[in-house]
Amino acid sequence: MENLRYRVFYEAKYEYEDVVTSNDNTLRITPYNGENQKVITEKVYSEPKGYSFSFKDIFGNTVYRIKVIEPHYSLTLASESEVEINIQEMENCQLPCKIYDPVFLNSSRLIDVDYFKESAKEIIKSAKNLDELVRQIVSFVKDRVKYKEGLTTVNTSAKESFELGYGVCQDLAQITIGLLRASGIPARYVMGVVNDNPKTTHAWVEFKTHSGWIPVDPTRNRFYKIGYIKFAIGRDYYDTPPVTGSFVSSGRGWLKKLNIKVEKE
Template sequence: MDSLKFHVLYEAKYEYEDVVTSNDNTLKIVPYDGDNQELLEENVDTEPKGYKTRYKDMFGNIVYRIKVIEPHYSLVIRSESSVNVKLKEMEDCMLPCQIEDETFLNSSRLIDVDYFKPIAKELLKSSKSLDDLVKNTVEFVRNRLKYKEGITNVDTSAKESFEIGMGVCQDFAQVTIGILRASGIPARYVMGLVNDNPISTHAWVEFKSPSGWIPVDPTRRKFYNIAYVKFAIGRDYYDTPPILGTFVSKGKGWLKKLTVMVRRID
């Protein structure tokens, strides 16, 4: 099995129009440690520094919670890590494949599987194998959705973005997941970084094959041997936001700058 080693950086800088007396953030900005990834080292911190705890959630995602109580007008959240990403071969199977995983077959808050069953039924007619189904599904989604920012948001469901016909990587991923689940194939949402000059986090899909979880990126039309760096997996976006937090201040706050980097290590 081929593998690639990467140095990974995620840094977000927030600014506030008035003093912040408390800032509490939950972070999923460390590479996933499991499946096709091996986390080699990690360092997560903030400026100003805060009280830090680390744990794994129900999906195995590494989660940091950092609470800053030192008064501040800006906050930097930074993660640096190195990870080994293994390229896993997809083992095909003739449909119907007997692959079980109830968690990633059922509907979730943003993905209504029943809504996509009529579409799945039609795609299954023209698909003999799992490989056929995945590729037919991606082509269908790309023909039905136009990539456009500012139309959808993180709370937009797969059904809504499909009916709008526009969206971003989150929408492409969730619609693809909905169709695959409706076809009887376990599929999960992935958040992380692409390995070719990323400018922000990206969303893609992993489906379960006889050889395990295999990546596919419907937004960029990439299949299987994708050496992206995944930060978190889940049923849909709600299980995977990179930063989720609250702060106490009389003024507003905003993301001033986001810096991400994935660099190959020999």
């Protein structure tokens, strides 16, 4: 088993048209701590400073809540972390693999498993083992759905983006999850950062094997030993957004700049 160690930096800068008197945000911007990842250090902060606390959600994700009540026209939300990743081997199995996990086999708000059952039934006919099934599903998704920004949102369901034929990493991941679940393989949504010059957060898939959860990235067509840093896991995007929140102001606000850096130690 190969071990990788990284330092991860995340910084999001927001600007506002008018003064903000209260800004309340929920953050998933530090590495997931568990299974094949071990967090060595982590720090989350804001500028202006605010009241903060952290907790674990039902999936084991580390969630920070920061509330800023100092009047401001801009806000920075940032994290610095060190994490160790254990690269796991993908343990193949003959189909049906009989791997059970109801939370990640059933439909979720953005993924209707029943919708994908007919497509999954056709794909699985030519797959003898789990590795073949995963690769054929990813190939099917990439043939049917082209990467294009601006046509979908975080609220677009897997069914909608599949029928549209276009989407971004979130959409490709959720369609892949729908097909895996429809094939009887537990699969979950992952939000985090890639380990090679990340520009923004990324979405990929983990599917369950007898040896644990194994990553696959349908957007970048990468399989198994990919070494990405996961921030959060869940049933679909709704369980994993990096930043959600609200603010009190008479003007609008927007994300001005996002800086993400990953350094190998």
